[in-house]
Amino acid sequence: MRPLLDEASARAGLGGPARDTTTCIVADSRGNAVVATPSGWSGVLVGKTGIHLGTRLQSFNVWEGHPNRIEPGKRPRITLTPTLVLKDRKPFLAVSVAGGDAQDQAALQMVLDAIDFGLSPGESVAAPRFGTDHHLGSFRQAAPRLGSLLADERFDEAVRKDLGARGHTVTATLRSVSQPCVIRWDASGLIQAAGDPREGRHAAAD
Numbered sequence: 001m002r003p004l005l006d007e008a009s010a011r012a013g014l015g016g017p018a019r020d021t022t023t024c025i026v027a028d029s030r031g032n033a034v035v036a037t038p039s040g041w042s043g044v045l046v047g048k049t050g051i052h053l054g055t056r057l058q059s060f061n062v063w064e065g066h067p068n069r070i071e072p073g074k075r076p077r078i079t080l081t082p083t084l085v086l087k088d089r090k091p092f093l094a095v096s097v098a099g100g101d102a103q104d105q106a107a108l109q110m111v112l113d114a115i116d117f118g119l120s121p122g123e124s125v126a127a128p129r130f131g132t133d134h135h136l137g138s139f140r141q142a143a144p145r146l147g148s149l150l151a152d153e154r155f156d157e158a159v160r161k162d163l164g165a166r167g168h169t170v171t172a173t174l175r176s177v178s179q180p181c182v183i184r185w186d187a188s189g190l191i192q193a194a195g196d197p198r199e200g201r202h203a204a205a206d
Contacts, residue, residue: 057070060076083110093185097179105178121183124180148169181196
């Protein structure tokens, strides 16, 4: 198969060089897979080693009794949540998402799309998504926006109104809620891959 983008576009992205969170999933014909969500918009690179000292510890806090307090033996929540789902001890689904606090929310939607609704990667990344800031923010510990619900404007207006009637503060958005890419393996060994085209995410094969 030929790449969906030419080499220059694939390296630079459709909108030019990116300096924010990106998505990365790689799979080969032997069943190996790597899922990563690199986020290098802050921090420093250690010389020519390729090792990046990031600043993601800002996602945590030191507040006594708080679930996201950083301390020994804990696994506090962080936005970077590359996901690999296994079936019979073999890769079944891989998900990488960019988009701040929407990352883990969108990753869960991609998993549910595949397992519960049987959507292909192309269908799931193109489907409308939703998210909320009804939680302490990961950056600068922003206060929760209680009841907030950001919904893709492609959701039926009647659905958004019904959610509003149930107490949600619904905001319709033209932009996609987060930027996912997905790979899925089927029983025959076929590998399907897709990225959200609305957000400049793409798949390629060689």
